[in-house]
Amino acid sequence: EHKVQKLIIANRTRERAERLAEEVGAEVIGLGDIDARLADADIVISSTASPLPIIRKGMMERALKARRNKPVLLVDIAVPRDVEPEVGKLPNAYLYSVDDLQAIIEQNMAQRKAAAVQAESIVVQESGEFMSWLRAQSAVETIREYRSQAESVRADLESRALAALQQGADPQKVLQELAHKLTNRLIHAPTKSLQQAARDGDTERLQLLRDSLGLE
Template identity: 55%
Template structure:
């Protein structure tokens, strides 16, 4: 039952190539319908993100070039245009690859958690397209379980390695319960948007966004259920904020020492956390001189990030060990499927022998033959037929002198060492 993983990612292809094979959501169902008509493709899951486009499939062939050809045809790309960028894995290597991807070990940012959600969404879409059956369902469910275990048993995702994530993590260290904190975000760019998303994950209920223009901030206001003010309104609002995170393109500081002194006085010196991730800085360095004001710059966060990167590398080593063991478990399950058909045929043959001999016995009894004699004959013939092939196998293995095979066969037939005495 061959399993394949093939595609391109951020390591093998630049963005201008990745975007050509990306699947738009509105074309995904059509893609599945077309892919499943391809010879030898039994099941498939398509994972399409900004950093990768991959196809995981149960494919009863050895040459995967037809799938690559289908991919280029579907996207109307010149055949062979991506031959140098594509990778493919089969069976155990494919299983290992999916597990590593699900755990964030193959991501641009080591250990990032978003990829697991993207894989789950891709798997759900494949289910809607009826592209998944027993094998891929088991494969992906196993991948989800492995990813959960890696998150639980290692520190792969516990350490911040982006500025936005580091800022929120720092805030959590100082204010243990962010649900009770009031946050002021200054700016409305990508970094502040990412900070807002992390705050939302921690259920921060009170967020205010300050920006030069309210129009630019309104998109974030709706996204985070926040309030919006202009930069000119910050002095009047500052005392109401426990955490201030700033990232603008302003050439001059937005918050000065005097402004913070007034805010602290109004707050009766309740502590304030300032995280300045702007370059040039949005908050005057002299703010750090004030009691109850704690100021961190982007350089401070960078130090945290570098330490955490190393921590993630160390955690990744532990994650790899978990993945190796999980791959072995999954491959053992897959190998066990090969025995299912053999067991079915063995049972079918045994039941057929039983039924044939039973019908003969019934016919013999109907003719008035002695019932005890008929039953003994039935038992004798059934026993002989059932042990015929095992007896031949024992004889053959014994003649080869292979003690290991003989021991295995004896174990299979339920024979103990004492049976030899």
């Protein structure tokens, strides 16, 4: 993924190294060749069962000198270590051991957990808003019916008032009658519901109706 141009595999058993090299298109060298070839590597990943360090400080100093101090990244995942800890103190040699990698993993996990908590909070908020919207949709048809009913009442009374005016009725009386009848028609159903809730002793429904009508 990062466009590595060349791989070199150093192994104690050359045959095993060659089998791996065929899979990844790598060059094979022996462990004894590392000192001479270390300067060719930008990245060194080491994981052997050697009881003693394979890459020592002096070896790395020579490699850096040959590279004219071009940086080298060393990842030592062997236990015990394949790279002397002193190598990490050299300028332009960036050494990471198992402990360093574990610390990086723990840091990444902490960041992921924090991100997960944040993501969960966003999901809860957004899903709550969506459910509120969804519940509101169930009221749309009821609201539409209620508006249609009120509009029907208005249109009926308006047509009667206009007819009365055309017949020469007193405009003031027509207007007063229109307002009176419109009010009575619109409050008829809520009034019946309030009376029924009071008769039933249903205080919760009574309070709900009061809230719906905007009553303090």
